[in-house]
Amino acid sequence: MSNYHIKHLEEYFQVYRKSVREPENFWEEVAEEHFLWRKKWDKVLSWDFSKPEVTWFEGAKLNITENCLDRHLATRGDKTAILFEPNNPDEPAEYITYRDLYERVNQFANVLKDKGVTKGDRVCIYVPMIPELAIALLACARIGAIHSVVFAGFSSKALSTRINDCDCKVVITADGSYRGAKTIDLKGIVDEALEDCPDVETVLVAKRIHSDINMKEGRDEWLQPLLDKASKEGKAEVMDAEDPLFILYTSGSTGKPKGMVHTTAGYMVYTAYTFKNVFQYREHDVYWCTADIGWITGHSYIVYGPLANGATTVMFEGVPSYPDFGRFWEIVQKHKVNQFYTAPTAIRALAKQGAELVEKYDLSSLKVLGSVGEPINEEAWHWYNDVVGKNKSPIVDTWWQTETGGIMITPIPFVTPTKPTFATLPFIGIQPALMDESGTELKGNQVEGRLCIKYPWPSMARTIWGNHERYRDTYFSAYENKYFTGDGALRDEVGYYRITGRVDDVIIVSGHNLGTAPIEDAINEHQAVAESAIVGFPHDVKGSALYGYVTLKDFGEARNQDNLRKEINQLISDRIGPIAKLDKIQFTEGLPKTRSGKIMRRILRKIAENNTSDLGDISTLLNPEVVQSIIDNKL
Numbered sequence: 001m002s003n004y005h006i007k008h009l010e011e012y013f014q015v016y017r018k019s020v021r022e023p024e025n026f027w028e029e030v031a032e033e034h035f036l037w038r039k040k041w042d043k044v045l046s047w048d049f050s051k052p053e054v055t056w057f058e059g060a061k062l063n064i065t066e067n068c069l070d071r072h073l074a075t076r077g078d079k080t081a082i083l084f085e086p087n088n089p090d091e092p093a094e095y096i097t098y099r100d101l102y103e104r105v106n107q108f109a110n111v112l113k114d115k116g117v118t119k120g121d122r123v124c125i126y127v128p129m130i131p132e133l134a135i136a137l138l139a140c141a142r143i144g145a146i147h148s149v150v151f152a153g154f155s156s157k158a159l160s161t162r163i164n165d166c167d168c169k170v171v172i173t174a175d176g177s178y179r180g181a182k183t184i185d186l187k188g189i190v191d192e193a194l195e196d197c198p199d200v201e202t203v204l205v206a207k208r209i210h211s212d213i214n215m216k217e218g219r220d221e222w223l224q225p226l227l228d229k230a231s232k233e234g235k236a237e238v239m240d241a242e243d244p245l246f247i248l249y250t251s252g253s254t255g256k257p258k259g260m261v262h263t264t265a266g267y268m269v270y271t272a273y274t275f276k277n278v279f280q281y282r283e284h285d286v287y288w289c290t291a292d293i294g295w296i297t298g299h300s301y302i303v304y305g306p307l308a309n310g311a312t313t314v315m316f317e318g319v320p321s322y323p324d325f326g327r328f329w330e331i332v333q334k335h336k337v338n339q340f341y342t343a344p345t346a347i348r349a350l351a352k353q354g355a356e357l358v359e360k361y362d363l364s365s366l367k368v369l370g371s372v373g374e375p376i377n378e379e380a381w382h383w384y385n386d387v388v389g390k391n392k393s394p395i396v397d398t399w400w401q402t403e404t405g406g407i408m409i410t411p412i413p414f415v416t417p418t419k420p421t422f423a424t425l426p427f428i429g430i431q432p433a434l435m436d437e438s439g440t441e442l443k444g445n446q447v448e449g450r451l452c453i454k455y456p457w458p459s460m461a462r463t464i465w466g467n468h469e470r471y472r473d474t475y476f477s478a479y480e481n482k483y484f485t486g487d488g489a490l491r492d493e494v495g496y497y498r499i500t501g502r503v504d505d506v507i508i509v510s511g512h513n514l515g516t517a518p519i520e521d522a523i524n525e526h527q528a529v530a531e532s533a534i535v536g537f538p539h540d541v542k543g544s545a546l547y548g549y550v551t552l553k554d555f556g557e558a559r560n561q562d563n564l565r566k567e568i569n570q571l572i573s574d575r576i577g578p579i580a581k582l583d584k585i586q587f588t589e590g591l592p593k594t595r596s597g598k599i600m601r602r603i604l605r606k607i608a609e610n611n612t613s614d615l616g617d618i619s620t621l622l623n624p625e626v627v628q629s630i631i632d633n634k635l
């Protein structure tokens with residue numbers, strides 16, 4: 001046995017050591033015992049980070065959908081694969097079994113084939129969180145087409161850029177989407193985008209909101225009638241291990257979005273293995289990740305990782321605030337969710353609403369709580385742990401990236417003792433390194449530096465679509481022979497990692513290196529504070545000084561601004577030291593955020609620096625309207 005399922009701390013250390021000493025043997029055993037291959041590999045790993053070139057399981061043949069669907073039919077045909085919970089709580093949930101899913105994926109795959117899609121073609125998927133979204137990904141994978149999912153909250157400009165960058169001929173979308181009490185005219189956005197995409201030949205439209213939309217003759221077709229006519233059987237295309245599975249765009253600090261390319265075999269093995277261990281998934285569990293499939297979290301931990309393990313994975317169409325802020329907990333109660341995986345921004349928003357909305361519901365099914373996307377601050381961690389988890393469900397603070405494909409640094413629940421704000425230990429097979437400014441690796445514990453990974457792992461992105469040079473420059477040129485993550489981290493006295501934030505968020509004040517996260521943690525401890533973000537601005541004595549943007553739970557409290565400022569600085573002083581005190585504190589009604597909930601510090605930094613002429617494209621923000629009000633009230 002290859003220790004597919006880790007259950008004790010000693011076992012973790014033992015397996016981890018093996019994965020570092022003999023990585024090829026280790027991954028070969030995992031791959032051999034837990035997946036379905038048409039042909040086994042000739043070589044487990046080849047790599048050269050200077051090029052960079054990485055291949056896993058070279059020579060192997062497989063189809064990931066046979067691993068996610070076909071092989072479960074005999075034993076799990078009637079088990080729910082996807083549990084769809086609609087936006088409207090009065091609409092019934094849909095239980096899609098492994099057999100249903102297998103048939104619906106084949107039908108969709110046959111429709112795509114009929115439209116001329118073949119192996120290697122790129123297909124853009126711009127679909128809200130309805131079952132057709134997951135089915136579309138799998139249908140592409142079934143026939144070897146490369147899916148490029150664009151989050152269905154992005155603007156038409158963001159969509160057309162992504163369609164053109166990888167040259168998609170087919171777009172899959174829906175008439176519209178539900179988002180709480182609102183509907184969004186998706187097809188209208190697609191029509192606008194396609195004015196700039198002359199190469200798109202086919203648009204397949206799922207019906208969701210039954211709106212009256214424009215269908216362009218010869219290009220647009222309703223999906224359902226085509227599916228109804230298609231066969232429920234279909235052979236899976238036999239893929240090479242290193243054939244691309246999908247492209248997913250992530251924004252860089254500069255320039256156009258980067259189309260990260262993930263390949264087939266390594267991605268499958270790593271997402272499946274991490275899913276099993278990080279969530280300690282057992283056969284009859286119900287697992288729910290609240291992310292959108294438009295992000296990597298949804299690709300790896302709503303679709304591929306769970307389905308490769310034969311799990312029941314919940315797909316939620318709505319938002320945490322509709323019909324009220326108890327919705328997440330209502331769903332946990334209704335479906336007896338065992339593993340719940342969400343983002344700190346959601347936790348903070350819910351915590352702001354008070355504990356009563358949580359306590360109304362029976363959350364006793366919960367076993368594991370997950371966090372992802374940004375550092376989880378201390379206050380949110382405790383609220384999640386105490387109020388949601390009742391102190392009995394370990395929190396897995398999972399650090400990873402679009403580029404890494406799977407979870408990289410994380411506790412294993414019931415195995416790794418957790419510590420608030422620490423992602424704790426590297427996952428099996430992951431070899432992190434902390435680097436100083438001069439490019440030397442910092443050995444030993446109690447050090448802080450830039451986080452790199454010094455050995456390949458199976459699910460790493462292989463390139464940026466159409467721009468391998470940018471891939472090398474962005475990730476493999478800062479430190480020789482290492483993948484550079486762009487994040488800073490510290491390693492504590494027992495070897496636990498804490499992610500301190502993007503290194504571009506590090507601010508040097510009077511020669512002191514200050515991470516934004518611990519300062520924000522201190523501020524957020526204040527009972528009046530909902531959220532905060534710190535940036536640097538030029539200061540003639542200190543080099544940089546700190547500017548804090550703070551949103552209050554009750555904006556009316558901003559009346560006592562000066563008292564509040566003193567109290568906040570006192571807290572920072574107490575927690576970190578007077579050096580970290582803020583020079584300016586601006587109370588705001590909101591903070592600019594990306595669609596995935598990350599605070600856009602880049603914009604806040606420019607405002608603090610009085611450099612608002614060039615804020616860049618703010619149209620893809622979740623809440624572009626707050627930007628002007630922050631500028632108007634700048635201190």
Ligand code: WT7
Pocket residue numbers: 250296297371372373374375376397398399400401402403423485486487499501502596
């Ligand atoms: C960046 C990657 C893959 C998850 C979704 C985001 C930050 C992510 C954590 C965490 C601290 C985190 C990092 C990373 N991040 N998870 N648990 N603790 N920071 O994917 O959009 O590619 O963003 O998110 O800064 O580099 P992404």
